[in-house]
Amino acid sequence: MSPEEQVKKIRFGSVDFVSEEELLKKLVKSFTQKKPLKIKAGFDPSRPDLHLGHAVLLNKLKQFQDLGHQVIFLIGDFTARIGDPSGSDKTRPVLSSAQVKENAKTYSRQVFKILDRDKTTVCFNSQWMDKMLAGELISVASKYTIARMLERDDFSNRFKTNKSICVHEFLYPLVQGYDSVVLKADVELGGTDQLFNLLVGRELQKRSGQEPQCVLTVPVLEGTDGVQKMSKSYDNYIAIEDSPREIFGKTMKLSDPLMIRYYKLLTDKTNEEIRKLKEDLKSGKAHPMAVKKELACFFVERFYSASQAEKEKEHFENIFSRQGMPSDIQEHIFSPKEEGVWICHLIREVGFSSSTSEARRLVQGLAVEINGKKVRDDNLKMDLKKGDEFILKAGKRRFAKIKVM
Structure with a gap:
């Protein structure tokens, strides 16, 4: 050249x-x-x-x-x-x-x-x-x-x-x-x-x-909050050594304007391609969720592999899209104090019930799901390990992402 x-x-x-x-x-x-x-x-x-x-x-x-x-x-x-x-x-x-x-x-x-x-x-x-x-x-x-x-x-x-x-x-x-x-x-x-x-x-x-x-x-680059610059001290960062699931999930939480900013600064798209993307989003020709998935796949593929990106996309669609789950659900950090966490205790901890007896009734009514699977045993003890992540659902509209620390 x-x-x-x-x-x-x-x-x-x-x-x-x-x-x-x-x-x-x-x-x-x-x-x-x-x-x-x-x-x-x-x-x-x-x-x-x-x-x-x-x-x-x-x-x-x-x-x-x-x-x-x-x-x-x-x-x-x-x-x-x-x-x-x-x-x-x-x-x-x-x-x-x-x-x-x-x-x-x-x-x-x-x-x-x-x-x-x-x-x-x-x-x-x-x-x-x-x-x-x-x-x-x-x-x-x-x-x-x-x-x-x-x-x-x-x-x-x-x-x-x-x-x-x-x-x-x-x-x-x-x-x-x-x-x-x-x-x-x-x-x-x-x-x-x-x-x-x-x-x-x-x-x-x-x-x-x-x-x-x-x-x-x-x-x-602005962090995932769209306000402060990206920094671990602001807890608004996506690390290049985050797990593929974390990278995909954090990307899907970006606001639409911030998503465009990330496309511009972090991908190889030209100014013309960015302009076209913005026009398609504004006209409805492109859906923000689909465009965001493409960005999330780009990051995972870059830092891991194309097969891993496809796997994370499928996981996201199984857990979020196909259950009508919002992509910005609240995240809860959970630190078990003993082995075998009782499901009713977990439901109460995240605020889905005011008591374990109310939580038990939710389980008995088949209103509780973990990663899309109904919980049928109100005495279930969960063996949670550091690093585990899953989606807890209660009723039709209450979701929580649980991260075990």
């Missing part, structure tokens, strides 16, 4: 592009010298799971790989100990080395559900930062000013409102930028909330006598 065609492909789905002209020059040089560009993206292992929010960025990295370039998947095990101040109105808690190390193990495994292992270099910024001497850190710090740091909205707002800014927080963008110097990155990718940090990398490369990296940002 020609450099011009590569730029056009890379531009699609990007937000900030610093700069298109510079990237074209790099691509022309790469093309003529037959030398792939180094494409860097950093991920702080502050949590153990990669989720669909990360997948937006990983998809763009994969796009570069498909164009023949080398991706550097940088695990920020050093920067994770600082805590990224981006978008925060207070100092983030510092993670222990043990926490970061454990989380980093999962990242280096999960990333290859999307990226090509043969075209990916995985490295950790502790490899050079843990060895850095105090004098070297002072030298890096001398290349950037506090005035420039305070141009960041989050730092500026905290400064104006007399909220504390710890000195170590200023180190975060500096270290992230210094990573680009060490790796001699040609391009760095990040979410739109990372733009400032990525530009620091350009500045430090210039001051170190290197050709500055190009910067590309991608949209920040």
Whole structure:
């Protein structure tokens, strides 16, 4: 693919592009010298799971790989100990080395559900930062000013409102930028909330006598609530290592507008295909439930297999669609305190009855079902294990999804 065609492909789905002209020059040089560009993206292992929010960025990295370039998947095990101040109105808690190390193990495994292992270099910024001497850190710090740091909205707002800014927080963008110097990155990718940090990398490369990296940002993905950005801390995430059933079920709970957003940011559909999809939904030519199932199948197939996606679709239709069950039923976390959970006790616990005697009458009247099968024994003891999930139904319209923890 020609450099011009590569730029056009890379531009699609990007937000900030610093700069298109510079990237074209790099691509022309790469093309003529037959030398792939180094494409860097950093991920702080502050949590153990990669989720669909990360997948937006990983998809763009994969796009570069498909164009023949080398991706550097940088695990920020050093920067994770600082805590990224981006978008925060207070100092983030510092993670222990043990926490970061454990989380980093999962990242280096999960990333290859999307990226090509043969075209990916995985490295950790502790490899050079843990060895850095105090004098070297002072030298890096001398290349950037506090005035420039305070141009960041989050730092500026905290400064104006007399909220504390710890000195170590200023180190975060500096270290992230210094990573680009060490790796001699040609391009760095990040979410739109990372733009400032990525530009620091350009500045430090210039001051170190290197050709500055190009910067590309991608949209920040909203979580399943459609409000906050996707994050485990907001409990609004779909992890790429969630079970196929969880991925399918969480996707089916998305609102219709959010579903379109996920199609746009997480699939390979073109703008024209997205526009057509929206028109078909508006005209009634396409049903939201069917379109959502297609999206859920896409995710399961991507992270597992096509056969698993078909299996989950069939399961969903058996449990939900064919029984007229709503897809947004309430989820109950149940932690058994003893072996053998009495069905009547469970019915009362989820609020389907005010007493076990009322629950017993529901069972005796054949009004209770588990995963579509009627419960006929009011003395039934259920052997529930951690990780079990099932649908409990009482009467015609009361449903609950039970998750055993």
